[in-house]
Amino acid sequence: MASKCKLTYFPVKALAEPIRWLLSYLDIEFEDYRFEREQWPSIKPSTPFGKVPVLEVDGKKLHQSVALSRYYGKKAGLAGKDEWEDLMIDIAVDTLNDFRQAIASWFYDPIDDSKLSKYEPLMKETVPYYLNKFEEHIKENGGYLANGKLSWGDIYFVAIIDYLNFMLQLDITEKHQYMTALRDKVVNIPKIKAWIAKRPETDC
Structure with missing residues (x-):
């Protein structure tokens, strides 16, 4: 049942x-x-x-x-083939959530002055840093977040892109061809x- x-x-x-x-x-x-x-x-x-x-x-x-x-x-069947591959997926997803939490710390800050002070370093430093790192990482992993193959981590990543885009009011994949390609692969499953x-x- x-x-x-x-x-x-x-x-x-x-x-x-x-x-x-x-x-x-x-x-x-x-x-x-x-x-x-x-x-x-x-x-x-x-x-x-x-x-x-x-x-x-x-x-x-x-x-x-x-x-x-x-x-x-x-x-x-979207986990790693062993504990090491599972670790690679977990690292990628946890790093993505570090990025999300950095954005959320600004987006949900209820204090206007504090929120304003966070905006410039977030947009000029944090966001470009993470996006460039993710782009490089996906390229090095054959177009995926880990282990050169589709995993639940890729599905998790692509599924929250709209949320990240909403908070940042931009398309994080726009200037990143490997992230764009990964998104397209996942949404077309x-x-x-x-x-x-x-x-x-x-x-x-």
Whole structure:
């Protein structure tokens, strides 16, 4: 009997999208429950640690988007062939999240003066540094994030590009041909392409 899955998140792609893509890749049916932001105070106490996304599987509530992506990536045969290759994928994904958190520290800063002071170093130093490093890294890995082959890390990376673009208000792949090529490979995987075609339209 197939597991019953319910994914709970805000009405956006962001950190839930890698999970949605991997569930779609695996042909696992799931309820894509998107709540409005004003509902969050009433939903938050029911989550494991006060955060979303939360994936409920047969009544068990699970959280942490990277851990869930890694788990379903393994189920999909998109992990490394050994512990070393798994480590290479984890390093790439953790580095991507370092980048995301650097952007989020600016984007979600509620103090105007602090946010303003973060903007120039973020856009002139942090963003170019990470994007150039990722471009070089993907080139060196045969067009992928790790091990010269498609992994769950690539799906995770491409799935949150819209979120990064939304926060930065630019296309991070625009001037980076290897990132662009990786994005195009992932979004054209048939089951992921089918999900993208039917998902709700959101900015991030």
